C-alpha cells in the first residue's frame with residue numbers, strides 16, 4: 335500500500351522516543367493521510383497497534399520484508415455518514431464467483447476476465463440459504479465479480495430469494511441470450527438488480543471501467559426495467575463533486591432514495607487511491623466466499639478481514655463474526671477505561 339508520509343524510526347521504541355516522532359508526523363499530516371512507519375524492531379507492533387486504537391488512527395496493514403517491518407495507519411476517522419445500526423448477521427453477502435467481464439481499476443476484490451473463478455457453487459448456496467433462513471437474515475446480497483457469467487445464476491438467485499429478499503450486484507452488461515432467460519424466471523417481488531453506474535455521462539464511468547461500458551450498462555438498465563425488475567443504481571466515486579453530480583442525475587431521472595447507492599472508492603483490491611478502511615472502521619456484514627467467511631464485502635479476500643475458513647454450520651460462522659465484533663468492542667472499552675481521566 336502506498337503511503338503519503340514515510341517515517342523511518344530505525345530501532346526507536348515507545349520507551350526511547352517513538353511517541354514524539356508520531357506526534358510530529360501527525361502535526362505535518364492531513365486527516366485521511368496514510369502514514370507508513372518503518373522499523374527494524376518488529377516487537378513494537380503490539381504497542382503501535384494499541385496507540386493506533388487509542389488515538390483513533392486505524393492501523394491498516396503490517397508487512398515485513400528483509401528484517402524491516404512497515405506498518406501503515408490512517409490519520410483520523412473515515413469521513414462520511416455513520417453506519418446504520420443493523421444487527422450483525424441481518425445482511426448476508428455471497429461472493430458467487432470473483433471472475434468478471436470487466437477489469438475496473440478500483441475493483442475492491444481484484445476481479446477481472448483473468449481472475450480465476452472461485453465459485454461458491456449452487457449446492458453450497460442452497461445450503462447457505464436453508465441455514466440462513468433460521469438465523470435472522472433479512473437481506474441477501476449476491477455479488478461476483480460478475481454473477482451473470484455463471485450458467486446457474488438463475489438457480490442461485492432462486493435459492494437466495496426463497497430464504498430472504500435478495501439483491502444481485504451486476505454491471506448490467508450481459509443481459510442478452512441465455513442470461514436474459516435466467517432473469518425472466520426470477521420473482522420480481524423478491525429480487526432487486528443493483529447495477530453499477532458511476533456517472534451521468536460516459537467519461538468518468540468509462541475511465542474506470544473501460545471504453546463503451548457506460549452505454550452498454552445503460553442498455554442493461556433499460557432491459558432490466560423492461561422485464562419488470564426494480565433496479566437500484568450504484569455509483570463508486572472519488573470526490574464529493576462526483577457524488578453531487580451523480581445525485582443531480584438521479585434527481586433528474588426521478589430515482590428514489592431507496593434505489594440509489596453512492597459510495598467512495600475503497601483502498602482495497604486493485605484500487606491505487608481511495609478511502610483506506612480497517613476492520614475497526616467497518617460494522618461487520620457477514621460475507622461468504624469460496625475461501626471462507628469475511629468481515630465485510632469490501633476486501634473479501636484480504637487476510638485482515640478473514641474471520642474463519644469454515645462456512646458450515648452457518649450458525650457457527652455467524653457466531654464467529656459476532657465474537658470478533660465483540661472483541662473489537664472490548665478493545666475500545668478497555669482503552670476508554672485506561673484513559674478515563676476523571
Ligand code: SF4
Pocket residue numbers: 434435436437438440441442443444445446478479480505530
Ligand atoms: S468493480 Fe464490479 S464490474 Fe468492475 S471488475 Fe470488480 S466486480 Fe467486475
